[in-house]
Amino acid sequence: MFAPMPALERRLTDLLGAARVITARDALLAWECDGFTVHRALPRAVVLPESTAEVQAIVQLLHGENVPFVPRGAGTCLSGGPTPSVPAVVIELARMKRVLHVSPDDLLAVVQPGVVNLDLTLAVQHLGLHYAPDPSSQSVCTIGGNLAENSGGPHCFKYGMTTDHMLGAVVVLPDGSLARLGQNAGPRAPHALDLPGVFCGSEGTFGIATEIMVRLSRDQESVRTLLAAFATMTAACRTVGDIVAAGLVPAALEILDQATIRAVEASVYRAGYPEDAAAVLLVEIDGPRQVVDEEAAEIRGLFLARSPLRIEEASTPAERKRLWKGRKGAFGAMGRLNTDLYVLDGVVPRTRLVEALDRIHAIAERHGVLLTNVFHAGDGNLHPNISYDGRDAAQTARTVAAGREILQVCLDLGGSITGEHGIGSEKLDYMALMYDPTDLEVMARVRTAFNPSGLCNPGKVLPTRNACAEVAKWPKMVERVLDDHQRRGGDR
Amino acid sequence: MTQRPTSRAELQDLLRSRRHPRVRLLGSGSRPAMVRRVPSDATFVSLAAMDRIERLEPGDLTCSVQPGVLRHELDLELRRHGLELPCAGTGTIGGLFAADDIGPLAPGAPAPRNLLLGLEGVLADGTPFKSGARVVKSVAGFDVHKLFVGSQGRLFAATLLHLKLRPLPRASCAFGVRNLSLADALAKFAGLRQEPAGVHQVTLLRDAAGACMLAGRLGGRASHLAALRTRFSLAESADAGPLQLHAEAGHELITGIVCCSRLNGLLADLPAAAPFLMHGGGRFWTVLPTPQVAPLLSRMPTHDAHAVAVSAADSPGTALDPGAATLTTAIRHALDPRGVLA
Numbered sequence: 010m011f012a013p014m015p016a017l018e019r020r021l022t023d024l025l026g027a028a029r030v031i032t033a034r035d036a037l038l039a040w041e042c043d044g045f046t047v048h049r050a051l052p053r054a055v056v057l058p059e060s061t062a063e064v065q066a067i068v069q070l071l072h073g074e075n076v077p078f079v080p081r082g083a084g085t086c087l088s089g090g091p092t093p094s095v096p097a098v099v100i101e102l103a104r105m106k107r108v109l110h111v112s113p114d115d116l117l118a119v120v121q122p123g124v125v126n127l128d129l130t131l132a133v134q135h136l137g138l139h140y141a142p143d144p145s146s147q148s149v150c151t152i153g154g155n156l157a158e159n160s161g162g163p164h165c166f167k168y169g170m171t172t173d174h175m176l177g178a179v180v181v182l183p184d185g186s187l188a189r190l191g192q193n194a195g196p197r198a199p200h201a202l203d204l205p206g207v208f209c210g211s212e213g214t215f216g217i218a219t220e221i222m223v224r225l226s227r228d229q230e231s232v233r234t235l236l237a238a239f240a241t242m243t244a245a246c247r248t249v250g251d252i253v254a255a256g257l258v259p260a261a262l263e264i265l266d267q268a269t270i271r272a273v274e275a276s277v278y279r280a281g282y283p284e285d286a287a288a289v290l291l292v293e294i295d296g297p298r299q300v301v302d303e304e305a306a307e308i309r310g311l312f313l314a315r316s317p318l319r320i321e322e323a324s325t326p327a328e329r330k331r332l333w334k335g336r337k338g339a340f341g342a343m344g345r346l347n348t349d350l351y352v353l354d355g356v357v358p359r360t361r362l363v364e365a366l367d368r369i370h371a372i373a374e375r376h377g378v379l380l381t382n383v384f385h386a387g388d389g390n391l392h393p394n395i396s397y398d399g400r401d402a403a404q405t406a407r408t409v410a411a412g413r414e415i416l417q418v419c420l421d422l423g424g425s426i427t428g429e430h431g432i433g434s435e436k437l438d439y440m441a442l443m444y445d446p447t448d449l450e451v452m453a454r455v456r457t458a459f460n461p462s463g464l465c466n467p468g469k470v471l472p473t474r475n476a477c478a479e480v481a482k483w484p485k486m487v488e489r490v491l492d493d494h495q496r497r498g499g500d501r
Numbered sequence: 502m503t504q505r506p507t508s509r510a511e512l513q514d515l516l517r518s519r520r521h522p523r524v525r526l527l528g529s530g531s532r533p534a535m536v537r538r539v540p541s542d543a544t545f546v547s548l549a550a551m552d553r554i555e556r557l558e559p560g561d562l563t564c565s566v567q568p569g570v571l572r573h574e575l576d577l578e579l580r581r582h583g584l585e586l587p588c589a590g591t592g593t594i595g596g597l598f599a600a601d602d603i604g605p606l607a608p609g610a611p612a613p614r615n616l617l618l619g620l621e622g623v624l625a626d627g628t629p630f631k632s633g634a635r636v637v638k639s640v641a642g643f644d645v646h647k648l649f650v651g652s653q654g655r656l657f658a659a660t661l662l663h664l665k666l667r668p669l670p671r672a673s674c675a676f677g678v679r680n681l682s683l684a685d686a687l688a689k690f691a692g693l694r695q696e697p698a699g700v701h702q703v704t705l706l707r708d709a710a711g712a713c714m715l716a717g718r719l720g721g722r723a724s725h726l727a728a729l730r731t732r733f734s735l736a737e738s739a740d741a742g743p744l745q746l747h748a749e750a751g752h753e754l755i756t757g758i759v760c761c762s763r764l765n766g767l768l769a770d771l772p773a774a775a776p777f778l779m780h781g782g783g784r785f786w787t788v789l790p791t792p793q794v795a796p797l798l799s800r801m802p803t804h805d806a807h808a809v810a811v812s813a814a815d816s817p818g819t820a821l822d823p824g825a826a827t828l829t830t831a832i833r834h835a836l837d838p839r840g841v842l843a
């Protein structure tokens with residue numbers, strides 16, 4: 010299928026040894042896609058470096074040979090970011106998983122990019138510290154992937170996104186040179202540009218982070234999780250508004266709709282959520298014990314004013330874990346609904362949540378797709394999920410078309426086409442819905458400053474001019490999905 | 502002469518038809534931030550007349566403001582809705598974000614880089630563009646707007662800034678503790694930095710006579726503030742805002758960033774008579790006789806610190822990492838290839 014690459018393979022093997030260079034077609038299947046399974050492509054090869062020097066040597070070699078390459082962490086991305094868009098060598102950083110330095114006095118850690126998000130917190134928890142950004146995939150995804158995606162998670166309402174916890178990174182630039190962006194003391198020296206700020210969220214297109222400096226947070230004295238089940242989604246969303254209007258800043262404000270509740274309750278992630286509820290709202294508050302007591306009382310009062318079906322409150326780690334189990338396992342539970350899951354990610358202003366959800370339901374109904382909603386309500390970050398059978402081309406097409414309309418709703422309401430999952434290849438064609446050509450041109454100029462050769466993860470984030478022109482007519486993604494489907498004989 | 506466009510379109514026209522090869526962008530022009538030599542071929546463009554709060558959504562905790570809006574006017578409006586822009590700084594909002602000359606006031610406290618959600622801007626050649634979004638969360642495209650923070654007006658002009666807001670704390674109070682030994686001040690400073698909640702600002706000051714004080718602001722629930730005041734023996738005081746140092750003639754004001762764990766070493770390296778001020782977020786200032794500035798800047802890397810002379814025109818500051826310096830040049834060239842923004 011691909012042009013033979015023995016010479017390149019030999020040189021990569023010289024650098025890393027045969028065990029860390031993968032070229033066999035069967036073996037490469039493991040790197041064929043990320044969590045966005047509609048975009049599949051075999052890499053030319055996969056290499057598994059273990060140090061900055063090795064990454065640098067690989068990139069220098071590939072740059073010299075004009076071969077595109079794609080950095081990859083754990084491959085949990087939901088927008089096709091680490092899946093090659095052109096024949097490319099995948100540079101997987103998962104073996105670089107050492108916590109290099111922890112300074113409790115400075116509240117910082119320096120880690121290699123392959124450190125799993127949750128492992129960092131586990132490594133510092135004996136010091137009363139944690140790493141705040143907590144994507145739901147945190148037991149698998151890597152800090153390198155988080156940096157590249159500017160990942161969020163349930164607790165960003167209070168604590169912010171990855172970018173807010175990033176101090177800097179050592180980066181192998183696409184020509185193989187090294188740059189240190191930011192430093193332990195902070196992301197920006199007074200006379201410097203905020204290079205970590207612009208690198209964060211660049212989706213593997215600006216270079217490869219091989220050492221990352223992150224800010225750690227002190228554990229709070231007390232954490233409490235409250236659950237309220239409501240007979241209507243409107244009541245749940247309005248309660249979120251009430252909490253914000255009262256000047257409270259909970260750590261997390263999450264909502265699951267009825268279809269999600271039922272999927273969860275029928276799965277191993279069963280958390281005891283009431284199945285007759287139209288929505289479950291989870292609120293987590295943290296802080297000094299007395300403050301948590303006061304805030305919990307206030308939040309219970311706000312719940313009661315909206316006539317909930319049920320209220321629960323958990324203070325011990327075990328009780329809290331049970332309440333969160335359903336939320337954290339929601340995506341897994343949806344696996345029961347059909348063979349494939351299209352996890353959408355859009356943002357609306359929090360005050361427009363009710364309207365957005367009404368319109369999203371209408372879209373799902375019109376396209377006849379099965380929709381579940383689980384979302385970061387505090388941030389207005391929706392995750393409408395469509396369960397579909399990817400072997401059925403018509404269903405797939407309806408799914409993608411509904412997805413596009415849903416994202417258009419987010420934009421119509423003044424939001425964004427992605428709150429945390431990124432553009433990758435999935436949303437390339439939607440960028441022109443959100444941005445004008447000059448906006449994209451300015452972004453392209455900045456990318457060129459980092460990646461002049463274009464070899465680092467090509468075909469991601471920014472659409473080509475043609476795609477911009479096409480988008481108004483018909484989402485290219487549908488065409489791509491259907492082409493892909495045909496190529497693989499309608500089966501996988 | 503200073504030109505004062507009143508709209509984005511006027512600014513675009515002005516940049517496209519400018520007769521001077523170089524432009525110095527200004528907010529209100531009041532900022533004593535890093536002094537850069539004004540090239541003789543430059544014209545001044547002040548964005549102070551673009552001074553509207555275009556959108557304020559209390560329920561979404563966001564607003565969109567033009568760059569000329571004055572900080573204290575925005576504060577007044579936000580306070581009416583029980584909200585605040587939780588970072589330090591004065592002057593125009595555009596100037597505050599472009600200078601970012603204070604940084605976070607405590608570890609984890611927001612600074613301009615954490616509050617800028619997106620912006621509309623104009624490149625030096627008059628090209629309009631936008632970056633980011635006006636909702637609290639968006640990862641669509643590259644965060645070009647992050648480059649605005651601290652760019653000193655040298656990359657592009659921001660004509661509308663989308664900002665993240667926070668509810669005003671239920672209670673807040675300023676504190677001050679005077680006449681501390683350096684060891685006591687450092688210990689208390691470190692302790693307050695480690696507090697997971699309630700410390701919105703903590704600032705350490707050592708004056709020229711060697712006397713130390715701590716100042717700052719607590720915010721949150723009254724019950725917690727009372728507990729913090731007792732635990733750290735903090736006396737309530739009038740809120741003086743972020744403290745500042747000033748340089749006398751023959752002296753230079755230096756600002757930089759340093760890790761708390763390296764503070765002792767840095768202080769030991771400063772002349773005993775050099776006043777020193779540091780916020781809990783890592784930004785520090787000191788004042789030195791001019792001849793001592795360059796040697797100190799060259800020693801900064803030994804303290805893992807980075808600094809620049811604020812008051813010296815075009816001071817190069819501590820050398821940046823060579824890779825970062827190359828990228829900085831490439832970004833400047835990409836956004837302003839003719840070097841118009843001086």
Ligand SMILES: Cc1cc2nc3c(=O)[nH]c(=O)nc-3n(C[C@H](O)[C@H](O)[C@H](O)COP(=O)(O)OP(=O)(O)OC[C@H]3O[C@@H](n4cnc5c(N)ncnc54)[C@H](O)[C@@H]3O)c2cc1C
Nearest residue numbers: 082083084085086090145151153154155157161213218429
């Ligand atoms: C069940 C599930 C739940 C999820 N929940 C969330 C959530 O709550 N919030 C959220 O934000 N996301 C979530 N995600 C998405 C995903 O987990 C995140 O985007 C995560 O940060 C990806 O990390 P990764 O290590 O898997 O990176 P990968 O998927 O391997 O790569 C992601 C991108 O980063 C680039 N990259 C990887 N490593 C580097 C590096 N060292 N240097 C430069 N570029 C690099 C890749 O090229 C790619 O573009 C979820 C995904 C799943 C499957």
